[in-house]
Amino acid sequence: MSHLFNHSGAENTGYSQPQGLASVNEPSIPKGLLRQQSARWPRLSEPEMVRHYTWLSKRNFGIDTGFYPLGSCTMKHNPRVNEVIAQLPGIADIHPHQPEHHLQGLLSIFYEMQHMLEVCAGMDQVTLQPVAGAQGEFTAIRCIQEYFRQRGETQRTKVIVPDSAHGTNPASAAMCGFEIVEIPSLADGRMDLAALAAVADETTAAMMITNPNTLGLFEADIKEASQIVHDAGGQMYYDGANFNAILGITSPGLMGFDAVHFNLHKTFSQPHGGGGPGSGPIGVKSQLAPFLPGPLAARRSPTAQESSSAVDEYWYHWHQPEHSIGKVQQWHGNAGAVIRCWAYYRRYGNGLKTMSEHAVLNANYLRHAIHREAKKEGVSHLFVDGAETDVAKHEFTLSMQPAKEALGISAMDVAKGLLDKGYMAPTVYFPLVVPECMMIEPTETESKDTLDTFAEQFVQVLQTDAETLHAAPVTTPVRRVDEVYAARNLCLRHPFEDAE
């Protein structure tokens, strides 16, 4: 067990520095501000530091380690060249406040990405500023809020959210100050148009929904839903976390949405890095465009002087929307993530549809393979589809409720059993509308062989006795972690000697 704070070493540093100007200049600060006691950081040499983090990494599971069918998270392969590109000095070593003629390359890439997302989503204007999906939601709802304020429709204080929505949807709308109206889903997991019609009225600012929905089903009635909300004077918001299923096939614009966020890190494969960074651009229809946070990348013909430093036939520049809500991040968003996603986009170009097709192919194939294997082994009765459907989109849900009732095997037990087979577990207990839910998203970068083997192993887990599964996992760096203990005995930092 390697511990950063158990290094009782010499007066050491793992990064020796040149004195630099400290050798010619005696640094001074106000006496009262002089730090009295150093941070009790470890004193490691470089070799010890390298070994510590290598060791930690070996206790972590990533896509590179194995299949990662985490529903809603789109854990696809991260093309390796993108990491090389993101470390070029032309992105790593530039400052957002440099003048525009220093940043023509960056601006042109931003412009290209805005345009590409506008095309794919059927929106009129995209901003790349939000740095995660949730921030995209917040930003778009803020724009909608200002839009209505400007129109004097201040009575629109409510945002409608289906009960299957991701937690960030209601949280983001609430952060803007909206009241949340939750509508229940139908028994088959789909949106209840009647319930929507019942709540949509002159107090409705927006409805937030994702399509395909969190059960992996395409909401065929989506145009009707848009109609209902629009008729009530509200705006339609598209949660783009599931965009991987429909790229090039349909778009939020075609479905009648007014605003959309992209989880660029999912759909366009910025590595998720154990929790972030992400990138959550939003796209809006023209009525909302003046409210977007600025600046946006724009372009025009270059002047004679400019054309010498132009990267193509345009001059790229920042542009401030007229009624901008201001900023949601201090700079231009996660530019480094945008660059990686640009590199990803370039790989597919107008073939993005192929990517989505393969995502859907793989999800349906895996669903099919699991049912096939379960039938073969006679355990089909232990789970049911989270929602009935002929075809799923890029992900699907299974309910372990029958296994729970018959054998006491919960979705969590199956998840832990899968860890012992060397897999990351699917998302469990989300969406809440499916009891004992497992939400499985293979993504397009997994091979048929991987899917077949996973299906077999999944069914093997179902054939394992409950006791063994309750005790799973046993092959992992630690066994089942006591989350209640963690919450009851809060230990949020190393206690050092003076245990707090």
Added chain:
Amino acid sequence: MSHLFNHSGAENTGYSQPQGLASVNEPSIPKGLLRQQSARWPRLSEPEMVRHYTWLSKRNFGIDTGFYPLGSCTMKHNPRVNEVIAQLPGIADIHPHQPEHHLQGLLSIFYEMQHMLEVCAGMDQVTLQPVAGAQGEFTAIRCIQEYFRQRGETQRTKVIVPDSAHGTNPASAAMCGFEIVEIPSLADGRMDLAALAAVADETTAAMMITNPNTLGLFEADIKEASQIVHDAGGQMYYDGANFNAILGITSPGLMGFDAVHFNLHKTFSQPHGGGGPGSGPIGVKSQLAPFLPGPLAARRSPTAQESSSAVDEYWYHWHQPEHSIGKVQQWHGNAGAVIRCWAYYRRYGNGLKTMSEHAVLNANYLRHAIHREAKKEGVSHLFVDGAETDVAKHEFTLSMQPAKEALGISAMDVAKGLLDKGYMAPTVYFPLVVPECMMIEPTETESKDTLDTFAEQFVQVLQTDAETLHAAPVTTPVRRVDEVYAARNLCLRHPFEDAE
């Protein structure tokens, strides 16, 4: 278990290429030379390839994984910045046949490294061409051979090698066409001067020896040995694998040697990469310098025209030694390794002595700690020092002979037991002169804590019952591997379907 050749996938490639000029030009080759059957290589996508090699890497142990006390191999930490430097286009993307004015940076670094090694070794001229220690040996012995041929001393057909020498010493001399005369070591592992005197005569071309010797002991009589060989008209060759112990403290030159090879990858930390690459420069005294393989880096004042592209006050150029033996590698040696070692050298500069001091400090401390722990636990009787001495140098040997006799625990058993404790095992059964030998070299980049813990664990292994140790390791990716089976059932490549 991941297998490269079990991928029965689609007609795939993991690296899609642009058509390039193949789109404008119809490639053609002589009909009879057209390849009839493709190599049965796997057809992987990039995601599958990344996962395969990630998986493999997790089944491998490196310095980054843990303590690697492999005697004679100097498994020290590889500073990370060196890898960044070695990938700069100014080294990665240059061709050895580019003109000198394209390579001033490279040449200046070569010159600096030649000079530094000359200073450290007390030699007159260094060449960086040999790409490994063994090739350095071969090269230097070839130079000695040509030196004697030129002097007409063609009767010098023998090379003297102590029985404790590394296998490459006799192998390299034999490859040059020399007869090997092996002299036995004394009971304490040191060189037998009398035995040397008895064989050194007018047929002696050279004696090859390392100091500190392979038991980690400094041969205090080294000047006498040099005297004996020189008196017989032979040349003294220094195997530099143990140079890490003496840098800045003594030198082969001071000890009377005429030629030396450096295992640059050990002493100056080119990562060993699972078996290579290395770099094996040699240094020689002036009488041998004309025979060195060329070209060498040299310098002079620049002409007026040159000074504009000079990197400092000199002009660097290639230089061919007068009676050069020619080449041992087609280009300029492992330039990429030399660059890393240059970066390593720059970190210590004239403080290289501190590095050696710490290497020796750590070795002696570990030796002491093992004895201390063994005494504490009452198992001191299970091993003895490979050679009696007050201080060792950068490594030391232990003989497990007592454990073998008392309990049937061999050096190999202890080694496998250490694998189960999460360590790389020390070198075993080398040098051959120590029965049941374990050869331990901690290097200077290991912390006191690591050494203390290793000593404890080493002694714990000695307290383990023989049966358990015979069955060790049990925590590794595979258990004890059957080397006899491998040799009896040769399977040197994937058998494909048509098992050979």
Added chain:
Amino acid sequence: MDSITDPLGEMNVMVDQLPNRGREAEMLQSMGLETMEDLFVDIPSEVRFKDELPLRGPQSEEEIIADARRLLGSNVAMGGRPSFIGAGLYRNYVPAAVFQLVTRGEFLTAYTPYQPEVSQGMLQAMWEFQTLISELVGLPVANLSLYDGSTAAAEALTCAVRVHNRKATQANTVYVSELIPPDKMSVMENYCQGAEIVIKTLKHHDDGTLNLDELKLAAGSCGVYLEQPNPLGILDEGLITVKDIIGANTALIVGVQPISLGIVEAPGHYGADIVVGEGQPLGSPVTGGGPLYGIFACTKTYLRLMPGRIVGRSIDVDGKEAYCLTLSTREQHIRRHRATSNICTNETLIALMGAMHMALLGPDGLRDLAHRNLAACQCAKEILASTKGIELVHAAHHFNEFSIRVPGSAKDCLAYLDENGIIGGFDLTTWYPQYNDQILVTATDQTSLRDIEALSAQLAMWSMHQGVSA
């Protein structure tokens, strides 16, 4: 002679990312389907694209990297010339080990550690990060990152209101230093407006230090937000007394430049309740302004109402030390619209780079780094103070940036410096329209004497052009 016809013609460059390209028919067939179209029967034709996406064609890795090198190569990297721009983001040297370790696939390609048993590496690293930050700022609790320094500051304000509003005499009110840059202020306003929080400003003296008299007005509000060093680089000793002035039921929120804490007292040691900051200088290059990571630390008072993810140390069923996410009931995936924040994806990987950098530096390395920044700043101040035509705006202590006054417009002056190959600093007009002859000059550990001398020489030239006599 045999000729090979169009071997690459059919090649599809994305095939290297899609392992099942070429196996579609086989897979469809096993499901009883025939065409890819059969997978999309559920999408009504009226919402379907009729045509191919009007985008450029796919590219191979080689083409993409060539375009990236061309486009990004046309950006002017700060490292290529003397550069004095900072203003919140700082060019620094990130040790090579950080990049090589953080890009290990196990870290890089993981998601949020929902399954702790196979995520101990990241969980422990983040728990260690919490400890490192906690020690750095002198407060017992830290989360494992917010989006950036601005959102961390914004979330600190809403958090302070959640905690203090009930007892506040100035309910729903927070006070923020008037020097806070408008971009950051805008983020704060966006985050605060939903909770109907009123943001009032705090005045500074002409010498750049906080007006402690006016500060008294803030007592009884929910929180006060100040920065140390402040946005003009000034180290303000007055901040030590702020907590006494505003009292226990008003949160003192201090924004920090983390490297300064190698020499400057930790705000937790002079009464700060919440410390936030832009983590970037520890571990990350500037990267055009993102990804960054927001530092958020606080006392235990704020723990259950704070934003962001937190790792706790726990045990597994065998009693073995283990780590997991904890206090999740504050978060959106559980509490939904009552969550303390909407944050989900955060900046873990950048925080990990920060942790690695901190682990390498150790306390002595951090002190050295702070000294180098301070020394470079002082050196630049001295040299520019004696540069013809240039004046220092504030006779104060600065950490690593300071304002100068130039003869004429700051914008023109910076353009002149730019033409002469120098990124001369940050045009303060961008933040404060009234300061149109002021430039914020940043000097860090990466600034050399030669850089400063070049800046001084060009500023002198500019002054001469402006008619300042030599």
Added chain:
Amino acid sequence: MDSITDPLGEMNVMVDQLPNRGREAEMLQSMGLETMEDLFVDIPSEVRFKDELPLRGPQSEEEIIADARRLLGSNVAMGGRPSFIGAGLYRNYVPAAVFQLVTRGEFLTAYTPYQPEVSQGMLQAMWEFQTLISELVGLPVANLSLYDGSTAAAEALTCAVRVHNRKATQANTVYVSELIPPDKMSVMENYCQGAEIVIKTLKHHDDGTLNLDELKLAAGSCGVYLEQPNPLGILDEGLITVKDIIGANTALIVGVQPISLGIVEAPGHYGADIVVGEGQPLGSPVTGGGPLYGIFACTKTYLRLMPGRIVGRSIDVDGKEAYCLTLSTREQHIRRHRATSNICTNETLIALMGAMHMALLGPDGLRDLAHRNLAACQCAKEILASTKGIELVHAAHHFNEFSIRVPGSAKDCLAYLDENGIIGGFDLTTWYPQYNDQILVTATDQTSLRDIEALSAQLAMWSMHQGVSA
């Protein structure tokens, strides 16, 4: 105000590499020693350095990388301009995944896999490498690399002599193509002279192809070494008949450019007994000529007398598939002076890069890569053939390089091209003094039409300067 005095003065920049710096006294004391000097009492003073090493002072990481960037930055990288130099080493694009995986510490920082239980990763990767090479060249056995192409060729000769000498009618004799570059020939001579092997040369026709009539003289010798493509880039169909001519007891050793085997027949399929080659184009940049890796493959006849390390598939005590080094009795650490070679450290990591590149390419990718090289070469040939003043030397099929004749000295012509920003090729005078108006022009997958046109334009200019009329 407090001033901080010289905080870094005592700092020792190497401390970051030496964890026990500062703990020396403690460690010495526990051993009953007092000073570091006590550890060196066994080294007699007469062999001790009296002074500090007369070398420059230590540097920190930042200073080292700054110097490296400055010095290496002054080298002219091939990628920065049109470049047509090859002659045995080839600029190519190595996919990003290769670097990112090969630098994983578990591969990078391992030693030779002496403990197979904890080295399965490298062992399996090398066993797979053996398979990839075996398939590539069409022979059943491959080792896991020699130093480079030249030592692989040299060791092939000595190996052939070991195997065939007893039955050879021309004992201790091998035949080598006269076109083999002198540098490579020199390596062969150095390796062969110890065993007193006589190297005779084989003639080529004026069109660059092998003189098959003269080849008959080689029958009864121990081995024949030829290259396909040959050092002038020529693909020689005649090699298909060589094995028939020299007979079973003379080894046919063929040196290959591995990428060519994506389109050119594998020598193992036309009778080669040993195939060697410079592996660099598969997986590695040119790197100034090293590290590279030598390919060595052969039939089973040579197995027990071949040089280099070999991995075998085996089982562990549980019968589980496992890999280990095998046939070590050929090697120096066991057989000592009777070993088949002195090689110990080899080029495993570079071979691993090769394996990764091969695994990514797959058979189709290799074919595409070969086609791109071939097409670029043909395109260059066509354009240069119609360039004023320039002649193709051989009307043959070439793989990715070919000789041109220029009006005047090749050296001057290349200098002219260099002044105009083009690395025009390789001066054949370096190899063959008689060809002083010939340049070897290499075009690879990285060569663009624009590069070729630039070369053509500048060659035309040069020709004009030389008086060739337009």
